[in-house]
Amino acid sequence: MSGSDGAxxxxxxxxxxxxxxxxxxxxxxxxxAPEYTKGxxxxxHRAVAPFMLPHxxxxxxxxxxxPDGVDGPRFMQKNTPEHYPEWVARVEVGKEGGxxxxxxxxxxxxxxxxxxxxxxxxxxxxxxxxxxxxxxRMVFDLDPAGDDxxxxxxxxxxxxxxxxxxxxPSALMTTGSRGxxxxxxxxxxxxxxxxxxxxxDAAEVLAxxxxxxxxxxxxxxxxGDRLYLDxxxxxYAQTAVAPFTVRARPGAPVATxxxxxxxxxxxxxxxxxxxxxxxxQARTRPWAGIxxxxxxxxxxxxxxxxxxx
Numbered sequence: 001m002s003g004s005d006g007a008x009x010x011x012x013x014x015x016x017x018x019x020x021x022x023x024x025x026x027x028x029x030x031x032x033a034p035e036y037t038k039g040x041x042x043x044x045h046r047a048v049a050p051f052m053l054p055h056x057x058x059x060x061x062x063x064x065x066x067p068d069g070v071d072g073p074r075f076m077q078k079n080t081p082e083h084y085p086e087w088v089a090r091v092e093v094g095k096e097g098g099x100x101x102x103x104x105x106x107x108x109x110x111x112x113x114x115x116x117x118x119x120x121x122x123x124x125x126x127x128x129x130x131x132x133x134x135x136x137r138m139v140f141d142l143d144p145a146g147d148d149x150x151x152x153x154x155x156x157x158x159x160x161x162x163x164x165x166x167x168x169p170s171a172l173m174t175t176g177s178r179g180x181x182x183x184x185x186x187x188x189x190x191x192x193x194x195x196x197x198x199x200x201d202a203a204e205v206l207a208x209x210x211x212x213x214x215x216x217x218x219x220x221x222x223x224g225d226r227l228y229l230d231x232x233x234x235x236y237a238q239t240a241v242a243p244f245t246v247r248a249r250p251g252a253p254v255a256t257x258x259x260x261x262x263x264x265x266x267x268x269x270x271x272x273x274x275x276x277x278x279x280x281q282a283r284t285r286p287w288a289g290i291x292x293x294x295x296x297x298x299x300x301x302x303x304x305x306x307x308x309x
Contacts, residue, residue, distance in 0.1 A: 010042060012049075015087055015109035019116045026069040026118060026252075033251035036275060041115045041246065044275040049108035051282035052244040054291075056111075058128035060091055060102030062239045063114065064121035070248045077119070078102060088113060091129045095237060104129065120248045123239035126195075131188055135195050136294065138184040139240045140203065141175075141230035149269045151227045152179050155214060156263055158206055159229075166202075166303040169293040171286075172263060174270050176247035176255040181240065185294035192236045198297050198304065199231035205307060244282060246275055254278035259286040 008019040022039030029035035045052075063077040080090045080103045089104035105111055105122065114122065126135040142155045156172060159182045163170045173181045186195065200216070207214045207229060215226040233240045241247070241255045253271035256278050262268055273281050 008039065008042075010046070010112050012046060012109040012112045013107050015085070015107075017109055017112045017116060019112070024069070026066065026120065027250065028069065028071060030250060034276070036252045038115065038118065040275060041118075041120070041252075042112055044246070044252075044279070045111040045115045046108060047279045048244045048282060049111050051279070052111065052242065053105070053108065055243045056105040056122065056124060058104060058106070058130065059124045060093055060100075060129070060132075061105060061125075061242075062123040063103060063117070063119040064123060064248060065117060065119050066248055067118045069118075070120070070250070074248065085113065091132075093132055093237070120246050122242045122245045124242040125237070125239055126234065127188075127192075133191055133236065134188040135190075135192055135234065136186050136188045137240075138186055138195050138199055139231075139233045140182040140184075140199060141233060141240070142179045142182065143228040143230050144178055145223060145225045145227065147178055148227075149178075151213065152270070153263055153268070155206075155227045155229070156180050156182060158210065158214070159202075160260060162202060162206060162307075165307065166300040168295055168297075168300045169290050171290045172258045172260060173243055174254075174256045174258060174268070174272055175241060176245075176253040176271055176273075177249065178270050180270065181255075185291045187294045187296045190297045192234065194297060196231060196234040198301060199234045201304060201308065203229035203231050205304070243287075244278060247271075252276075256281050257286045259284075262286065 008022045010017045019042050024038045026038055027036040065075040078100050080101050088110050089106045090101050091104050092099045092101050126137040140159050142152050144151045168184050171183045203216045207216045215223045216229050217223050243257050245255050247253050252275045254273045256273040
């Protein structure tokens, strides 16, 4: 339904959301990439909601907003503006010298509202509001020096093998940019420092075994052409791109869960899915069962220490 000013009224769950300027182009066409509008983003958020919301509920968000589209200014929004509807959930979390009131996306109406706000990419905390200092996800971000996806594929296999060896479940996700995330579900007794230390030690084991291919060097100038095993997201108030969120790149690529078997698919790359086909991939449920197999890090820590000698 459209209003006289071109606004579109969208019913999502228990709420009605007014989408302003739905024809506004957020992703211009070019270099083989199609054009996508705000209305297209709204439609994608509505369709992907059943698959995306389980990964968002209860988590503080940092919103990456592009009000004038991907070619315009970018705003990283942590605090929730006063004008957001009262039904949009918020959580007040501590920071150095004060607090931040983050938006929390608990329902499809909020997903639609955030699309109206041109929040293209949703970056989520690795912990939930009930236990904000206890992450229930650990993330290894595989960041190649260039756009070399073979190096990413190779690194993912090595990370997956190590996690198997210490008996931690893991899931793969394209980032929609250049790399992959390896995501480990945790039961949550460990704090951020423990999780980050485990991730760092695991990354260092791999980098020591493959020094020509992998690095844990935080400075780009120290990496050369090696893939960076980035574990920095495993810290309080840090975020990682949410599964099924759209990235601010031409063609509207999506950060998309994949199965480990799909790692061998020659067609796989970091921008393999877009808002045009990511919902089809979601329906295959590539992470089926994995997030329900969460583990504590204690036993895995002992196994990792044994590998480190």
